[in-house]
Amino acid sequence: MGNDSSNKEVEIPLYEVFIRSANGLEHRHVGSLHAADAEMAIMNARDVYVRRNEGVSIWVVPSACITASDPSSKEMLFGPSRDKIYRHPTFYNLPEGVRNI
Amino acid sequence: MYNQSLDKGPLKDDGRDQDEDRRIEFEHNVLAGYTVEPKDWMPEGYRKTLIRQMSQHAHSEVIGMLPEGDWILRAPTLKRKAILLAKVQDEGGHGLYLYSATETLGVSRDLLYEDLLHGRAKYSSIFNYPTLSWADVGVIGWLVDGAAIMNQIPLTQCSYGPYARAMVRICKEESFHQRQGFELLNEMMNGSEKQKEMVQNSVNRWWWPTVMMFGPEDKDSVHSKESRTWGIKRVTNDELRQNFIDVTVPQAEILGVDLPDPDIRWNEERGHYDFGEVDWTEFWRVVSGHGPCNRDRIEAKRKAWEEGVWVREAIMAHALNEKVVDRHG
Numbered sequence: 001m002g003n004d005s006s007n008k009e010v011e012i013p014l015y016e017v018f019i020r021s022a023n024g025l026e027h028r029h030v031g032s033l034h035a036a037d038a039e040m041a042i043m044n045a046r047d048v049y050v051r052r053n054e055g056v057s058i059w060v061v062p063s064a065c066i067t068a069s070d071p072s073s074k075e076m077l078f079g080p081s082r083d084k085i086y087r088h089p090t091f092y093n094l095p096e097g098v099r100n101i
Numbered sequence: 102m103y104n105q106s107l108d109k110g111p112l113k114d115d116g117r118d119q120d121e122d123r124r125i126e127f128e129h130n131v132l133a134g135y136t137v138e139p140k141d142w143m144p145e146g147y148r149k150t151l152i153r154q155m156s157q158h159a160h161s162e163v164i165g166m167l168p169e170g171d172w173i174l175r176a177p178t179l180k181r182k183a184i185l186l187a188k189v190q191d192e193g194g195h196g197l198y199l200y201s202a203t204e205t206l207g208v209s210r211d212l213l214y215e216d217l218l219h220g221r222a223k224y225s226s227i228f229n230y231p232t233l234s235w236a237d238v239g240v241i242g243w244l245v246d247g248a249a250i251m252n253q254i255p256l257t258q259c260s261y262g263p264y265a266r267a268m269v270r271i272c273k274e275e276s277f278h279q280r281q282g283f284e285l286l287n288e289m290m291n292g293s294e295k296q297k298e299m300v301q302n303s304v305n306r307w308w309w310p311t312v313m314m315f316g317p318e319d320k321d322s323v324h325s326k327e328s329r330t331w332g333i334k335r336v337t338n339d340e341l342r343q344n345f346i347d348v349t350v351p352q353a354e355i356l357g358v359d360l361p362d363p364d365i366r367w368n369e370e371r372g373h374y375d376f377g378e379v380d381w382t383e384f385w386r387v388v389s390g391h392g393p394c395n396r397d398r399i400e401a402k403r404k405a406w407e408e409g410v411w412v413r414e415a416i417m418a419h420a421l422n423e424k425v426v427d428r429h430g
Binding site: 070 | 140187190191194197201202204205209210211266267274410414416417419420423
C-alpha cells in the first residue's frame with residue numbers, strides 16, 4: 001500500500017467457496033472467506049473448508065462477481081412454474097392398466 | 102464452539118420498520134419453520150440481534166484459541182501436540198465459518214473484528230480464565246466443549262440459514278474436541294496420584310465457569326423471549342444448563358472426579374439433577390471485563406493484528422502486481 005493509505009487498510013476481498021465432495025457430484029456452496037487473490041482463496045479454502053475429507057475439488061469466485069436474484073421478484077421468476085401444471089407428468093390422466101409410461 | 106447468551110436486554114427496532122404487515126408475516130413464517138436466507142426481507146431487530154449474537158460467537162471461537170494455544174509448546178507427547186494443534190486450528194476455522202455467515206447480513210468482518218480489538222464486542226466469559234496445568238486442556242475439551250455442544254445443537258435449527266449451516270459443520274467437529282478431552286483426562290486418572298490431583302484441581306477451577314457459560318437464568322434474560330419468537334434461540338439458558346448437568350454428572354463418576362458442588366443430587370421427582378446456586382456476581386464481573394485474563398486476551402489479539410499489518414499489505418500489493426503483469430502479458 002502507498003503511504004497515503006497506511007492508516008486505513010483496504011479490506012481483503014471476499015470469495016465464495018464451492019466444494020465437490022466426490023467425483024460424480026456437483027460443486028456445492030459452502031461459505032466464504034477473505035483472500036487477496038484466487039490462488040490464496042484456494043489455499044485458505046483448503047484450510048477452512050476441507051480439513052476432514054470434505055471434498056476433492058474447490059472452486060472460488062470473488063463474491064462481487066455473483067449476481068443474485070432479488071427475492072421480491074420471486075413471482076416473476078418462479079411463479080409461472082406453479083400455474084403451468086401441465087408441465088408436470090402428474091397432470092395427465094391415463095386409463096387404468098397402462099403400463100411403463 | 103462457544104456461543105453464550107450475554108445480553109442484558111432485547112434489541113428493539115428503533116421505529117424504522119414501517120412495514121408491520123411484513124413483520125407479522127415474517128414472524129409467522131419463522132414460527133412455521135421457514136428458513137430465512139440472506140437476501141430475504143427481515144426485521145431490522147432480527148438482523149441486529151443476529152449480527153450481535155453471531156459475531157460474539159465468532160469472537161469466542163478465535164479468543165478460545167488462546168487459552169489452549171498456551172499449551173501447544175508444552176504438550177507432553179507428540180501425539181497430544183498434534184491433537185491440540187488440530188483442535189486449535191478447528192477453533193480458528195469455526196471463527197471463520199461464523200464471520201463468513203455474519204457477513205451475509207451485510208457487515209464486514211474487519212469492522213466486527215475492530216469491535217473486538219477495541220473491547221466493544223463481547224465473547225464467551227469462559228476464555229477469561231487461565232489454563233494453569235496440562236489437565237486444563239482436557240477439562241476444556243470435556244466440560245467447556247461439552248457445554249458448547251449443548252448450546253450449539255439447537256442452533257443448527259436456527260431460523261437464519263447461513264448460521265444454521267455453519268453450526269452443523271461446527272457441531273460435527275466439536276465432537277472430536279470433547280472426546281479427546283475426556284480421553285486425555287481418563288488417561289491421567291489412570292496415572293499417578295499427582296496426575297489425578299491435577300485433574301481434580303482443574304475440574305474444581307473450571308466447573309462453575311462452565312456452568313455459567315449458558316448465560317444468566319431465564320428470569321434475568323429478557324433477550325430469550327424475543328430470540329424465541331424469531332427462531333434464533335429455541336431452548337432457554339436454564340434448560341440447556343440443566344441438560345448439561347444431567348449428562349455430565351454420570352461422566353464425572355466414570356472419570357472418578359468430584360464436581361465441586363455439594364448440592365448436586367438426583368431428584369427423582371423432577372427426573373433431573375439438582376444443583377447449587379451459581380455466583381452470578383462473578384459471572385457479570387467477568388463478562389463486563391474484570392475476569393482474570395480479559396485484558397491479556399484482547400492484548401494478544403491486538404498484538405497479532407498490529408504485527409500482521411505488513412503481511413496483509415504485502416499480499417494485497419502482490420495480488421495487485423500480478424493483475425498488472427497479467428494485463429501486460
